[in-house]
Amino acid sequence: MAFELPSLPYSHTALAERGMCQETLELHHGKHHQAYVTALNGFVEKNATLQGKSLEEIVKLAHGDASLAGVFNNAGQHWNHILFWQNMSPTGGGIPGKLEAKIVADFGSVAAFKDAFKAAATTQFGSGWAWLVQGSDGKLKCTKTPNGSNPLATGEGKALLGCDVWEHSYYLDFRNRRPDYVQNWLDKLANYEYALSQLG
Amino acid sequence: MTRLSRRTALFTAAAATVAATLRVRPARAQAAGPYSLPPLPYGFDANEPHIDAQTMMIHHDRHHAAYVANLNAAVKDYPQLAAMSPDALVARLADIPEQVRTAIRNNGGGHVNHSMFWQIMGGKGGAPAGALADAINRDFGGFEALKTQFNRTGAGVFGSGWVFVTVTREGKLALAPRPNQDTPLMDGGRVLFGNDVWEHAYYLKYQNRRPDYLAAWWNVLDWTKVAARYDQAKAGTLTI
Ligand SMILES: [Fe+2]
Ligand SMILES: [Fe+2]
DSSP states (O other): OOOOOOOOSSOTTTTGGGTOOHHHHHHIIIIIIHHHHHHHHHHHHHOGGGTTOOHHHHHHHHTTOGGGHHHHHHHHHHHHHHHHHHTBOTTTTOOOHHHHHHHHHHHSSHHHHHHHHHHHHHHSOSSEEEEEEEOTTSOEEEEEEETTOOHHHHTOOEEEEEEEOSHHHHHHHHTTOHHHHHHHIIIIIBOHHHHHHHOO | OOHHHHHHHHHHHHHHHHHHHTTTSOOOOOOSSSOOOOOOSSOGGGGTTTSOHHHHHHIIIIIIHHHHHHHHHHHTTOHHHHTSOHHHHHHTGGGSOHHHHHHHHHHHHHHHHHHHHHHHOSSOOOOOOHHHHHHHHHHHSSHHHHHHHHHHHHHTOOSSEEEEEEEOTTOOEEEEEEETTOOGGGGTOOEEEEEEOSGGGTHHHHTTOHHHHHHHHGGGOOHHHHHHHHHHHHHTOOOO
């Protein structure tokens, strides 16, 4: 069965007052994410070995295989964006007590976590993603990946939060100011309830 | 020409252009260091309607300026690197101390790529002529074929990057896509011209429609400038 664009868990205008305007969400979801889904389905249609596999299986199988670079890019971006929409909320920014305790235990403080996340997001040169992951040792850490890659592919752990730092995520709202976009994302958009629900 | 005299010449030319463009835009404060943001050789609106003035302003005054500032920061504690031209820096990445190699790759690349980019725009498009047109016919099968292949290559760059046409000392041309701010200069090549396909180059006007931007971009090329670069390549004097 073909992969499908999931619907947004909120309206296109729901995040406008929190720093992500209607046009950004319409383009990002309806055009960018849709294009990754369409391209991925095109690859799967032409390649019998990909047919019947789950998205996770395709991401892992295509990772590091130069002959499947196009498959990896689009499967990775489909996976990343599915998470990204769930990672934001019209009531985002508030960190539940249980997650806060875990963050303080692993980073020292909420501020130190945000600094580490911002550092990952702003030092990812060019398009890519910043992540809050839980490693196999159970500890939280912040990482970054280029383009369509993600912690599932790199094996760095379970992704709790993923912030898209492709310029299309923030150019209409923040222009070149990626640090401001990331700060706002952490403070007003990030769905920490979702992150907690993924915590192992 | 030695590396040093080449850089002095570059600085003199840059200073002359600063004076010429003061009417168009105020000079901006520059971070201290050996590298400086070359002024745009035309107004922000010179490429309208194909590239909007706001995009030109942010692209030059913010993005390119940041590459220059970060490059200056990267060489701060390395006087020998600071004495090198930006094209020499990116051509010798393997010799650069590891602590600053990535910073110089990204920001040195960003500096040379954008310096080239401003130079070849501000024109009215049209078609190449003379020896350059002959080379395009020989190596791509015609100007239309070049545009088709160039646009397809640019659309195929996944994420941020560039699409270049490289030129050899013998005048041979080839397409060369690169990720992020990499440049064929890093592999011993020479750039005849290239287009920036980072989303910041087109998002305000074209949003997700990169192919539309690639198609429209040919309308702002200045073929006189590209032809001059072609001549410099064959004379062995082409740098960035
Ligand atoms: Fe995205
Ligand atoms: Fe650029």
